[in-house]
Amino acid sequence: MNFSHACDHDVIVAGAGPAGLAAAALCAEQGLRVGLITGPADPFEKRHDPRTIALMRPSVRLLQHLELFEPLKEVSNPLRKLRLVDDTGSLFSAPAVTFNAADAGWDAFGWNVPLQDLTPALAQKAQALGVEFIRDSASGVAHERQRSVRVQLQSGGEVSAPVVLAADGRASRIRESAGFIMLRHDYEQVALGCFFSHSADHDDMSTEYHKPRQGAFTTVPMPGRRSSLVWMMRPQAAEEIMALPERELARRMQVESHGDLGRIHDVTPPRAFPMTTSIAHDFAKERIVLIGEAAHAVPPIGAQGLNMSLRDAALAAELIGDAFAFGDDFGAESIMHDYDRIRRRDIFPRKAAIHVVNTALLTDFLPYQAIRAGAITLAARVPMIRDIIMRQGLAPADEHLPRIMREDAAQEAA
Numbered sequence: 184m185n186f187s188h189a190c191d192h193d194v195i196v197a198g199a200g201p202a203g204l205a206a207a208a209l210c211a212e213q214g215l216r217v218g219l220i221t222g223p224a225d226p227f228e229k230r231h232d233p234r235t236i237a238l239m240r241p242s243v244r245l246l247q248h249l250e251l252f253e254p255l256k257e258v259s260n261p262l263r264k265l266r267l268v269d270d271t272g273s274l275f276s277a278p279a280v281t282f283n284a285a286d287a288g289w290d291a292f293g294w295n296v297p298l299q300d301l302t303p304a305l306a307q308k309a310q311a312l313g314v315e316f317i318r319d320s321a322s323g324v325a326h327e328r329q330r331s332v333r334v335q336l337q338s339g340g341e342v343s344a345p346v347v348l349a350a351d352g353r354a355s356r357i358r359e360s361a362g363f364i365m366l367r368h369d370y371e372q373v374a375l376g377c378f379f380s381h382s383a384d385h386d387d388m389s390t391e392y393h394k395p396r397q398g399a400f401t402t403v404p405m406p407g408r409r410s411s412l413v414w415m416m417r418p419q420a421a422e423e424i425m426a427l428p429e430r431e432l433a434r435r436m437q438v439e440s441h442g443d444l445g446r447i448h449d450v451t452p453p454r455a456f457p458m459t460t461s462i463a464h465d466f467a468k469e470r471i472v473l474i475g476e477a478a479h480a481v482p483p484i485g486a487q488g489l490n491m492s493l494r495d496a497a498l499a500a501e502l503i504g505d506a507f508a509f510g511d512d513f514g515a516e517s518i519m520h521d522y523d524r525i526r527r528r529d530i531f532p533r534k535a536a537i538h539v540v541n542t543a544l545l546t547d548f549l550p551y552q553a554i555r556a557g558a559i560t561l562a563a564r565v566p567m568i569r570d571i572i573m574r575q576g577l578a579p580a581d582e583h584l585p586r587i588m589r590e591d592a593a594q595e596a597a
């Protein structure tokens with residue numbers, strides 16, 4: 184039975200960020216007719232973005248599946264060690280802990296990929312797989328006799344499909360128009376992002392320094408003696424930092440990182456990203472599936488954001504692709520239900536852990552600080568706990584991943 188008979192596409196994806204592009208490419212490679220509403224930005228254009236994305240092993244497998252990993256490798260760096268340093272000076276301080284990928288029998292936890300290279304690479308792949316790029320913005324949705332969804336475009340036209348993937352970011356128009364309920368929390372905090380050079384080797388290690396009342400200061404290795412920085416702080420402190428001349432900024436960064444990376448220089452102008460958490464009450468309903476930051480936006484702690492989003496994209500494409508292959512309705516309520524159920528058990532615990540760590544850094548409330556320090560101390564002292572965090576804290580266990588992200592899928596492909 185043809186479930187798209189009155190529609191111009193099988194799947195509409197709104198939003199050409201990395202999550203939407205990955206979902207569009209993965210649907211198109213299964214033979215679905217995919218229309219991608221790009222929104223205001225051109226995804227093919229390489230524009231400077233100070234964010235690098237620590238992609239964990241399942242996300243790297245997704246890139247390998249799309250044959251994008253090798254071309255991106257030369258601008259990316261492996262993550263072989265992850266270190267947490269407690270700089271809070273709190274009554275409940277924890278010892279430094281280093282997670283080593285080799286201890287888990289892995290070459291690396293993942294790779295750190297610049298977003299400015301990842302997005303155009305995904306766009307080119309999606310285009311090569313036959314995704315139709317619709318250079319417009321979505322302004323709203325309407326349901327067509329419960330069998331399809333019409334997406335209105337800002338230019339005045341509309342497109343339709345049995346299922347719509349809303350990947351149009353934190354302020355998703357599709358999500359708002361469809362009436363999804365969001366739970367929101369504003370941390371009154373921003374994350375500054377920039378790239379910088381340093382005189383000492385980073386040793387393929389990312390270090391997260393926990394700072395009192397401000398948040399985490401995290402260095403992430405890039406090729407050569409270069410790193411990216413994610414520096415979380417109160418908005419007023421960010422204004423002061425952003426006004427510093429480059430040399431003064433470099434000096435501050437060197438002090439905050441205890442000189443671990445040697446002399447810091449060539450700092451690119453920092454950009455501020457506001458830190459709010461927003462999380463949907465439902466991740467899918469009535470033929471609309473929320474993907475990426477349209478579904479969940481969290482502070483950049485523990486490199487979870489886009490890793491979760493790529494799992495959204497891979498699962499949506501898997502469920503829709505399977506239904507399409509079996510001749511079933513790929514916008515059916517059962518698919519919405521499965522997507523919601525599976526994504527919920529991945530996203531909610533991670534969002535809760537990020538919230539506890541971040542809140543413990545922002546507050547003087549001792550019980551919160553004790554929980555954070557206690558968890559890090561356990562990780563430092565008990566190898567079994569460290570192993571569990573390495574294997575499940577960074578990403579779900581293999582059996583809970585979409586098929587293309589599993590270890591055995593990578594071995595089959597090799």
Ligand SMILES: Cc1cc2nc3c(=O)[nH]c(=O)nc-3n(C[C@H](O)[C@H](O)[C@H](O)COP(=O)(O)OP(=O)(O)OC[C@H]3O[C@@H](n4cnc5c(N)ncnc54)[C@H](O)[C@@H]3O)c2cc1C
Nearest residue numbers: 198199200201202222237321351352456475476488489490
């Ligand atoms: C400093 C920093 C460091 C980070 N580091 C990491 C990390 O190490 N690891 C990690 O996993 N995550 C990290 N993240 C999170 C990660 O950057 C984001 O989760 C990710 O970039 C969001 O991708 P997205 O595709 O969901 O949304 P976006 O990139 O926001 O894409 C949304 C797209 O929708 C488009 N759009 C907007 N409105 C419309 C409309 N009406 N119609 C159609 N399209 C529309 C936009 O133009 C955009 O292209 C970090 C974030 C920050 C701030």
